[in-house]
Amino acid sequence: MNGRNYTIITEFILVGFSELVDLQLLLFIMFLLMYIITVLGNLSIILAYTLTTILNTPMYLFLSNFSFLEICYVTSTVPKLLSNLLAGDKTISFYSCGLQMYCFLLLAGAECYMLAVMAYDRYIAICHPLLYSTIINHKVCIQLLSGSWLIGAVNALIHTTLTFNLPFCNHKINNFFCDVPPLLKLACTDTWINETVVFIVGGGVVVGSFILTIISYTLIISSILNIHSRRNKAFSTCSSHFMVISIFYGSSIIMYFRPNTKYAMYQERVVSLMYTIIAPLLNPFIYSLRNDDVKLAIRHSLSLIIALIRTRFNT
Numbered sequence: 226m227n228g229r230n231y232t233i234i235t236e237f238i239l240v241g242f243s244e245l246v247d248l249q250l251l252l253f254i255m256f257l258l259m260y261i262i263t264v265l266g267n268l269s270i271i272l273a274y275t276l277t278t279i280l281n282t283p284m285y286l287f288l289s290n291f292s293f294l295e296i297c298y299v300t301s302t303v304p305k306l307l308s309n310l311l312a313g314d315k316t317i318s319f320y321s322c323g324l325q326m327y328c329f330l331l332l333a334g335a336e337c338y339m340l341a342v343m344a345y346d347r348y349i350a351i352c353h354p355l356l357y358s359t360i361i362n363h364k365v366c367i368q369l370l371s372g373s374w375l376i377g378a379v380n381a382l383i384h385t386t387l388t389f390n391l392p393f394c395n396h397k398i399n400n401f402f403c404d405v406p407p408l409l410k411l412a413c414t415d416t417w418i419n420e421t422v423v424f425i426v427g428g429g430v431v432v433g434s435f436i437l438t439i440i441s442y443t444l445i446i447s448s449i450l451n452i453h454s455r456r457n458k459a460f461s462t463c464s465s466h467f468m469v470i471s472i473f474y475g476s477s478i479i480m481y482f483r484p485n486t487k488y489a490m491y492q493e494r495v496v497s498l499m500y501t502i503i504a505p506l507l508n509p510f511i512y513s514l515r516n517d518d519v520k521l522a523i524r525h526s527l528s529l530i531i532a533l534i535r536t537r538f539n540t
Contacts, residue, residue, distance in 0.1 A: 234393045236316045241309050241401035242494065253310040259506050260303045266509030267292035273522035276529050280522050283361045284350065287343050288512060288519075290370055294339060298332040299505045301325060302402040309401065319389075322403040327385040329402065333477070333500075334377030337434035340470065342369045343512070344441035352448045380430045387419050400497055406480060407493065427481050435474045442467065469511045473504040 242252055274280045274289035305325065309315045317325070350357050384405050394413040405423060409416045476499035 234319055234396050236318045236396065237322050237403070238397045239305070239309055239315050239317055239401055239403075240397055240399050241306060241315060243309075243315060249310050253307055256303060256310070256502065257307055259502055260299060260307070263299050263502075263506045263509070264296050267295045269523050269526075270509060270519060272530075273519060273526045276526040277522040279518055279525065283363075283366050284343075284346055285519075286366055287339070287346055287370070291336075291339050291343065291512070292509065294332060294336055295505050295508055298329075298336060299502065301328040301332060302501050306401045317403065322398075322408075323385055323389045326388065326403040326405070326408075327381045329404070329501075330381035330384055331374075331377040334380040334430045335373045336377075336473075337430055338373040338376050339370075340473075341434040341437040341441070342373060344438040344445075344466075345369075348441040348444050351445050376430060380426060383422060383426055384419075387422055391416065391419070400494055402497070402501070404480075404497065423481055431474065431477050431481065435470075435478075438470060438474075466511060469504055469507050472507070473500050476500040476504075 242248070245252065270292040271289050274285050280289075302325070305317065346361055349360050353360065388405055388408050391409075391412040392414055393408075393411045395411045398407045398411070400407040405419075409419055412419075476496050480493070480496050480500070
C-alpha cells in the first residue's frame with residue numbers, strides 16, 4: 226500500500242481535546258450544559274406537540290420530528306465526548322466507531338433535507354396560503370419526512386461502507402468523534418474514490434439541500450417585501466433562520482468539501498463543534514421557542530404534567 230505499513234485496527238483513539246489537560250473539567254461542564262439544554266429544548270417541543278392540540282398543523286409536525294432528530298443527532302456524538310473528557314481511556318472500538326459514523330451521517334443527512342422541507346413548508350404557507358392545505362396534506366408530510374430519513378440512511382451507508390473498507394496505518398483520530406475526513410487521513414492507500422464519493426454524494430445531500438433551502442427563503446423574502454404589516458417580523462424570523470442555516474451548512478461544507486490542505490489540529494475540531502453542537506443548541510430557540518404558539522403549548526403541556534404528578538402523589 227504505497228510502501229506504508231499497516232496493521233489490522235481493532236480500536237481507535239479519539240484525540241479530541243486531550244492536549245487541553247487543565248481544561249478537561251471545564252470543557253466537560255460546558256459541553257454537558259449545552260447537551261442538556263439542547264435535549265430539554267427539543268424535548269419540550271415534542272411534548273408540546275404530543276400533549277396539546279394547539280400545534281396540530283403540518284408545520285409543527287415537521288418541527289416535532291426535527292426536534293426528535295436533533296436529540297438523536299447530538300446524542301450520537303456528545304455522550305462519547307463527555308466520557309472521553311473525564312476518562313483516561315479515550316479509545317473506541319473499530320465497530321463502535323463504524324456505528325457512530327453511520328448514525329451521525331444518517332442523522333446529519335436527514336437534518337439537511339428536514340431543513341429544506343421546513344423551508345418549503347414555510348414558502349407554501351406564506352406565498353400560497355390558499356393552496357397550503359391542499360399541497361401540504363398529511364400524506365405529503367409523511368412522504369417528505371420519510372424521504373429525508375431515507376436520504377440520510379443511504380448517504381450514511383455509502384460513506385461508512387467505503388471508509389471502513391480502507392486499510393489504516395494509524396489509529397489516532399484527530400477529532401472527538403468518528404467522522405469521514407479525519408478517518409480518510411489515517412488510510413494507507415489512495416482515497417481518491419472516497420473523496421470523489423464525498424464530493425458527489427455528500428455534495429448532493431449537503432449542497433443540494435442547502436440550495437433548496439436558500440431558494441425557498443429567497444422566494445419568501447421576495448413575497449413579504451409587499452406585505453408591510455408583516456415585513457419586520459418576517460425579516461426577523463428569516464434572518465434568525467439564516468443564521469443557524471449558515472452555521473450548520475457553512476461548517477459542514479468547510480469540513481467535507483475544502484481543498485485537501487493541511488490544517489492545524491484544533492481547527493478541524495472547532496469546525497466540527499459548529500455543526501455537531503452549536504447549531505443543534507440554537508435550533509430549538511430559533512425555530513420553535515421564539516414562536517408564541519409553541520410557548521403557549523409548552524405552558525399547557527407543563528400544566529398537564531404537573532397536574533398529573535400531583536394526582537399521582539395525592540393517590
